[in-house]
Amino acid sequence: xxxxxxxxxxxxxxxxxxxxxxxxxxxxxxxxxxxxxxxxxxxxxxxxxxxxxxxxxxxxxxxxxxxxxxxxxxxxxxxxxxxxxxxxxxxxxxxxxxxxxxxxxxxxxxxxxxxxxxxxxxxxxxxxxxxxxxxxxxxxxxxxxxxxxxxxxxxxxxxxxxxxxxxxxxxxxxxxxxxxxxxxxxxxxxxxxxxxxxxxxxxxxxxxxxxxxxxxxxxxxxxxxxxxxxxxxxx
Numbered sequence: 555x556x557x558x559x560x561x562x563x564x565x566x567x568x569x570x571x572x573x574x575x576x577x578x579x580x581x582x583x584x585x586x587x588x589x590x591x592x593x594x595x596x597x598x599x600x601x602x603x604x605x606x607x608x609x610x611x612x613x614x615x616x617x618x619x620x621x622x623x624x625x626x627x628x629x630x631x632x633x634x635x636x637x638x639x640x641x642x643x644x645x646x647x648x649x650x651x652x653x654x655x656x657x658x659x660x661x662x663x664x665x666x667x668x669x670x671x672x673x674x675x676x677x678x679x680x681x682x683x684x685x686x687x688x689x690x691x692x693x694x695x696x697x698x699x700x701x702x703x704x705x706x707x708x709x710x711x712x713x714x715x716x717x718x719x720x721x722x723x724x725x726x727x728x729x730x731x732x733x734x735x736x737x738x739x740x741x742x743x744x745x746x747x748x749x750x751x752x753x754x755x756x757x758x759x760x761x762x763x764x765x766x767x768x769x770x771x772x773x774x775x776x777x778x779x780x781x782x783x784x785x786x787x788x789x
Contacts, residue, residue, distance in 0.1 A: 555726050556675035557707040559641070563671030565711065566645030567664040571652075575661035579668030587676045591684060591697065598688035604745050610685040611742025617682060618734025625728035626768055630775035635724055679704075682734070689741060732768055736761040 568576040598606065627633035645667070652663045679700055687696030740750065740760055750756035 555723060555730065556679050557704045558723065560672045560675040561707055561711045562642050563645055564668050566642050567649050567667045570646045570649040572661040572664040575664035576668040578660060579665040579670075580672050582665075583669045583672035583676060586673055587680050590677070591680055591693075594680075594684055595688070595693045598684055599691055599693065601688075604747070606688060606745070607741040608745025610689045611738045611740070611745055613681055613685045614734045614738030615742060616738075617678060618731050618736075618738050620731075621727045622731030622735055622764075622768060625724055625731050626771050626775070628724045629728065629772045632775060686737075728768065732764045733761065736764045739764075 564576050564580055598609070601609065624633065628635050649663065649667070683696045683700045684693060687693035690696075736757060740757055743750065
């Protein structure tokens with residue numbers, strides 16, 4: 555999902571201004587993310603297991619609740635659905651307004667926007683990959699899975715040569731947000747010293763519970779506001 559948003563940003567500045575500068579920005583952001591993963595991966599895996607679970611649970615809750623809150627608000631109609639086509643148009647308009655990119659050398663605007671977009675979206679992915687991988691001591695496998703997902707998004711973007719506007723992004727964010735929140739709750743509580751009945755099997759209760767609570771919140775937020783009578787109204 556974050557790769558789709560990053561792809562939209564890169565497409566917008568690449569098509570509108572300079573493909574080479576946008577790709578340089580992507581490359582620089584990938585290098586920066588690699589440094590973050592290389593630095594934090596060993597540090598996380600070296601933590602004591604309870605501390606690791608507490609850190610992992612906290613980070614997953616931060617990302618999971620953030621995604622779930624936005625997904626609930628969008629599903630309830632209180633926040634506009636994320637439209638990749640509209641986001642592409644907005645980024646392209648901003649790129650045009652910034653002036654011509656047809657200059658020799660690297661176009662600073664294209665480089666900076668592509669770098670910022672890929673770095674910010676990639677940091678979320680990196681932290682999720684690191685936390686899941688560190689908890690299972692399989693950071694490499696988690697990174698490989700993330701790389702495969704990003705490769706699929708890039709391939710789809712190249713094939714379509716346009717923003718992936720038909721992807722049901724809010725549904726995906728709702729599902730992933732619920733999963734991250736559930737795992738964050740589970741590991742955070744374990745790291746704090748609590749024990750779950752049934753150990754890992756308790757996730758089979760936690761995950762549906764979070765999903766049902768989120769759906770209930772959507773239905774509650776969709777309710778029309780109740781009519782409040784004023785003193786001047788006649789019954």
